[in-house]
Amino acid sequence: EAGVTQSPRYAVLQEGQAVSFWCDPISGHDTLYWYQQPRDQGPQLLVYFRDEAVIDNSQLPSDRFSAVRPKGTNSTLKIQSAKQGDTATYLCASSFRGNNQAPLFGEGTRLSVL
Amino acid sequence: QEKVQQSPESLIVPEGAMSSLNCTFSNSASQSIWWYQQHPGKGPEALISIFSNGNKKEGRLTVYLNRASLHVSLHIRDSQPSDSAVYLCAVSKGSNYNVLYFGSGTKLTVEP
Numbered sequence: 321e322a323g324v325t326q327s328p329r330y331a332v333l334q335e336g337q338a339v340s341f342w343c344d345p346i347s348g349h350d351t352l353y354w355y356q357q358p359r360d361q362g363p364q365l366l367v368y369f370r371d372e373a374v375i376d377n378s379q380l381p382s383d384r385f386s387a388v389r390p391k392g393t394n395s396t397l398k399i400q401s402a403k404q405g406d407t408a409t410y411l412c413a414s415s416f417r418g419n420n421q422a423p424l425f426g427e428g429t430r431l432s433v434l
Numbered sequence: 435q436e437k438v439q440q441s442p443e444s445l446i447v448p449e450g451a452m453s454s455l456n457c458t459f460s461n462s463a464s465q466s467i468w469w470y471q472q473h474p475g476k477g478p479e480a481l482i483s484i485f486s487n488g489n490k491k492e493g494r495l496t497v498y499l500n501r502a503s504l505h506v507s508l509h510i511r512d513s514q515p516s517d518s519a520v521y522l523c524a525v526s527k528g529s530n531y532n533v534l535y536f537g538s539g540t541k542l543t544v545e546p
Binding site for chain 1: 435438465466468470475476477478479480483485522524526529531532533534535536537538539
């Protein structure tokens with residue numbers, strides 16, 4: 321079974337540029353999460369979806385960040401006008417609904433903003 | 435939001451030794467506690483979870499949970515160089531959304 325797929329694996333931007341990250345979750349997983357992991361820190365939740373609906377996006381750092389999952393399968397996280405403080409690895413995870421279902425993670429997109 | 439703290443930040447053990455990692459969390463109502471392993475350049479991978487007070491054993495891994503003291507520990511018996519990685523403790527809020535809140539991790543190095 322294919323795992324969670326993310327692209328691109330790496331992105332290098334100048335401040336002010338925009339970037340999009342793409343995630344293909346495990347087939348059949350109805351819940352999708354985006355996490356931000358700064359260097360030497362644990363993942364921090366940004367937003368999560370059940371099917372196509374945003375359940376909670378209150379942890380998105382600013383209105384420069386947006387996320388969609390229009391058909392309840394793939395998802396895109398976008399940063400408008402990136403800042404140096406956005407430098408981190410962006411991880412996508414997915415899971416089935418139901419208690420105690422371990423979210424399974426992709427390998428992430430490593431973003432550097434110069 | 436849940437607060438999760440892990441100690442130590444880094445741990446070096448010789449091959450064959452027991453590795454012991456600690457985690458405290460802020461909310462006794464937290465549901466499951468998960469341990470994830472993360473190798474450099476990879477995403478976190480779930481290792482083991484625990485819900486009830488007490489211990490749970492899977493292979494070389496044993497987890498102990500004490501909800502009263504808001505403490506959970508992971509012990510790796512007969513540590514191997516391949517166990518070298520960052521270990522992340524995560525707590526679940528206890529809904530069927532399975533949202534996890536992570537600590538900063540413990541970097542384990544097992545020396546041959």
